[in-house]
Amino acid sequence: MTTRAPAQALRIEGLHKSFGDLEVLKGIDLALDEHEVVCLIGSSGSGKSTLLRCINLLEEIDAGRIFVEGDEVTAKGVDVNRIRRRIGIVFQAFNLFPHMSVLDNVSLAPRKVLGLSRTDAEARATELLDRIGLADKRNDYPDRLSGGQQQRVAIVRALAMQPDLLLLDEITSALDPELVAEVLNLIRELAGNGMTMLIATHEMSFAREIANRVGFLDAGRILEIAPPAEMFSAPREERTQQFLQRVIAAGRL
């Protein structure tokens, strides 16, 4: 049954997820090639965040299968901690650890999960922080940083685990408009370096620019998925057209 497709970074088959009586995901099929960037758009409540959380196994799924690099992560008896270290996720609200310095935030998991020594983990963390221009903030606590800086630290914290796949859950939605650019620039750079990413976003122009494909999620289904040029200029589905018209009316495209 398990057909191995070596170049596929992520494959989702028939994913269903309900919260009580509310079915949030009603059969999701999606595959990402290695180095591919896919953006998920859709109105709030369409299931974008839930889908990302399911891939990371932060939510238990009701039906369907998920493969990362050909390995089924939804198989019985699989070690979820091993799976999660291959999949990075960045949250809308950053979720940095407020009681730890920036350096400890970034080096905690490499030390405790990958077993790196403190020296090695901190060297790696400092190097990553240096790359985003925040090495001088490494001893500060997250609350001292701006939202944009916190979100970049959160991205670097995920990158420190050297994941195969990065999931971004509306990472600019909690930011002041003037701070959005610095975060998107970092994602642009990651895409340029070939990071495989699945991005839930409301930033349509960013999606158009960065994504290889854009998927429109509506009421728990991927209604339409296409290259951005096609998606934004000639969407096939009526629901997609309506959604994009609303976005345009709101001045967000």
Added chain:
Amino acid sequence: MTIGGGPIDSGELIGLAGRGGPRRSPRRMPPGEAVRSTLIALVSTIVIFGVLAVVITSSPNWPDVQDKFFNGPILASSWPKIIEAFGTNIALFVIAELLILPFALVLAILRGLPGPVFFPFRLLATFYVDFFRAVPSVVIIYLLGFGIPGLGLAGVPEDTFFWGVVALTLVYSAYVSEVYRAGIESVHWSQEAAARSLGLSRLQALRFVIVPQAIRRVIPPLLNDFIGLQKDTVLVSVIGVVELFREGQIIKAAKFNFTPFIAIAVLFLVITIPLARVTDWLVARDRARQVAGR
């Protein structure tokens, strides 16, 4: 006695205003007004306490009361024994606190474990807390102190001090585990999600992310329980441990005088109040470190 400086700033007295923290800046007063309000505070304090002192000392039986409760010579002669007995109370609560801190945390974590597999652990932990919070401490002390040595089992200590520590630990772990649990539940679930998403196991997430944040939040109520524990060490007197209260009773019986109990009250004040201030200061310092002077 004078209270030096300016008008009393309650924040400063309590030590809530840590360095760099969200400090309420004192209202700048013109020098004349500052002197005036200090004088008013001083005079009002002297008048109120003066009137109280006069009323009490002019009561018809004051000389008797003074002799029975505030007797200098008796205090002086019994002081060494009181201090020695106080050492027993300190040993009781220090040992108990050191045992309670980890044990109560284990209880709190057991109670919070999800899933059907851990149901028996949750059940046990819940029953434990219900039981030891419901039964009066003094009864637990009595039953353990007299009951277990009474079984005559080989290898079971008969030392009443030992059973006093055990009883206090069992009772107060129930309270403290609830404090921990409240702290753990107050940490937003997204913190656990972030930790688990990085590949940390459930225990690692608790150990490095959830519990450190929880403990910071519950230090004031934790101190509350520990002050209660310190006071309750006198209950251990019921199984014959010669601690402060028991020593006071012995002196009272010998000399028909209550002065030792005044000394006991003062001793507990002397250890508790500085501890509360130091804790306030620690909490404020920690908060100041985390929250920016943005």
